[in-house]
Amino acid sequence: MTARAPAARLRADACPGALQTHAAADGALARVRVPGGLLTGGQLQALAAAARDLGDGALELTSRGNVQLRGLADGAEAELGDRLATAALLPSPTHERVRNVLASALTGRAGGHVDVRPWVRALDAAICADPTLAVLPGRYLATLDDGRRDVAGLGGDVGLLALSPAEVALTLAGVDSGLRTTPEGAVALALAATRAFLDERAAQGGTAWRLAELDDGVAAVTMTLSSSGRHRGQVPSPRRVEPLPSLLGEASGPLLVGTSGQRDGRVALVGVVPLGRLTAEQAELLARLADEVQLTPWRSVVVPDLTEDAVDDAAVALHRTGMVFDADSLWTRVTACAGRPGCAKSLADVRADAARAVADGALPAGGARQHWAGCERRCGRPRGEVVDVVATETGYLIGGA
Numbered sequence: 001m002t003a004r005a006p007a008a009r010l011r012a013d014a015c016p017g018a019l020q021t022h023a024a025a026d027g028a029l030a031r032v033r034v035p036g037g038l039l040t041g042g043q044l045q046a047l048a049a050a051a052r053d054l055g056d057g058a059l060e061l062t063s064r065g066n067v068q069l070r071g072l073a074d075g076a077e078a079e080l081g082d083r084l085a086t087a088a089l090l091p092s093p094t095h096e097r098v099r100n101v102l103a104s105a106l107t108g109r110a111g112g113h114v115d116v117r118p119w120v121r122a123l124d125a126a127i128c129a130d131p132t133l134a135v136l137p138g139r140y141l142a143t144l145d146d147g148r149r150d151v152a153g154l155g156g157d158v159g160l161l162a163l164s165p166a167e168v169a170l171t172l173a174g175v176d177s178g179l180r181t182t183p184e185g186a187v188a189l190a191l192a193a194t195r196a197f198l199d200e201r202a203a204q205g206g207t208a209w210r211l212a213e214l215d216d217g218v219a220a221v222t223m224t225l226s227s228s229g230r231h232r233g234q235v236p237s238p239r240r241v242e243p244l245p246s247l248l249g250e251a252s253g254p255l256l257v258g259t260s261g262q263r264d265g266r267v268a269l270v271g272v273v274p275l276g277r278l279t280a281e282q283a284e285l286l287a288r289l290a291d292e293v294q295l296t297p298w299r300s301v302v303v304p305d306l307t308e309d310a311v312d313d314a315a316v317a318l319h320r321t322g323m324v325f326d327a328d329s330l331w332t333r334v335t336a337c338a339g340r341p342g343c344a345k346s347l348a349d350v351r352a353d354a355a356r357a358v359a360d361g362a363l364p365a366g367g368a369r370q371h372w373a374g375c376e377r378r379c380g381r382p383r384g385e386v387v388d389v390v391a392t393e394t395g396y397l398i399g400g401a
């Protein structure tokens with residue numbers, strides 16, 4: 001079943017962008033969309049330089065594989081915009097907030113039925129090229145899953161899930177639409193679904209932030225796609241509409257940390273960034289190690305294409321900066337919102353408190369996967385089974401108790 005908002009939204013979403021920043025307690029906050037989490041070394045270097053020159057010296061990794069810069073001075077947005085445009089990180093100022101695309105980690109390098117990186121590029125380019133899609137809510141999310149089922153369950157409004165090298169399922173708001181297509185027709189189908197979502201949203205008042213908030217939104221979009229001549233030949237008749245878990249089976253969940261062999265014989269390193277705070281120095285080191293890195297929704301970074309000889313040195317160098325490659329590390333189980341001093345709503349410096357608990361080996365809830373938050377909003381909470389550790393006036397509330 002899809003979740004539904006308890007009431008119609010009374011305002012447009014206020015998701016920050018790179019140009020439309022958010023006024024946080026520690027200065028302006030800019031969110032830079034990184035479709036598929038894929039960054040070239042040069043782009044990572046440009047972000048690191050911007051964080052050092054304009055922000056607080058670090059990049060925050062988000063649960064959608066995007067990047068945030070904090071502590072921007074008044075008026076820094078213009079220079080940030082120029083720098084991002086030069087680095088090809090701002091292809092369309094009018095669409096910058098709606099380029100939310102998650103892609104399977106390691107896609108094209110290990111596992112999966114298809115390489116979804118071309119889907120990422122094609123979908124992003126098509127969204128940016130369509131002026132009517134500039135009005136998508138900033139919460140819109142597309143998930144492109146190559147078949148390993150790591151991002152298909154992360155709540156995309158529109159999702160593609162490769163079922164085999166020849167068949168792709170369309171998912172809508174966490175539900176299997178029943179529609180199938182080929183890898184070649186997949187991006188066109190996702191785009192058509194995105195447009196149908198916007199049409200249905202407009203028909204229902206135009207205030208919803210997510211497809212799941214519309215009344216029978218999934219059925220309406222599925223019906224539009226099924227009856228549309230635009231995709232005849234690509235979209236078979238709906239076979240069934242089922243909750244996504246039936247498709248996901250044994251979902252792999254968060255990417256494991258450590259090393260992963262690639263099908264070309266090289267090796268990918270996967271390292272967790274504690275609390276998602278990647279310093280400019282770490283980003284520059286990553287940029288020197290790989291031509292392309294991939295940020296994941298689990299606040300980790302994939303450093304691919306390493307030769308066997310280079311893996312240990314790369315891991316040691318990154319570990320010295322604080323990145324984590326040990327799957328048993330407590331850091332693999334802890335996330336946190338910004339907290340104090342960055343957020344005026346926060347009742348605690350949750351990052352410092354979480355870091356202290358990790359250092360002391362004293363995580364609450366028996367060390368279960370947990371998210372620390374400075375208030376009830378619980379920003380940045382990962383999906384799935386997570387214990388909430390929420391600051392209150394009188395201390396932390398753990399798991400609601």
Ligand code: SF4
Pocket residue numbers: 337338339340343344345346347373374375376377378379
């Ligand atoms: S959860 Fe609360 S304290 Fe944390 S960033 Fe969100 S609003 Fe601020």
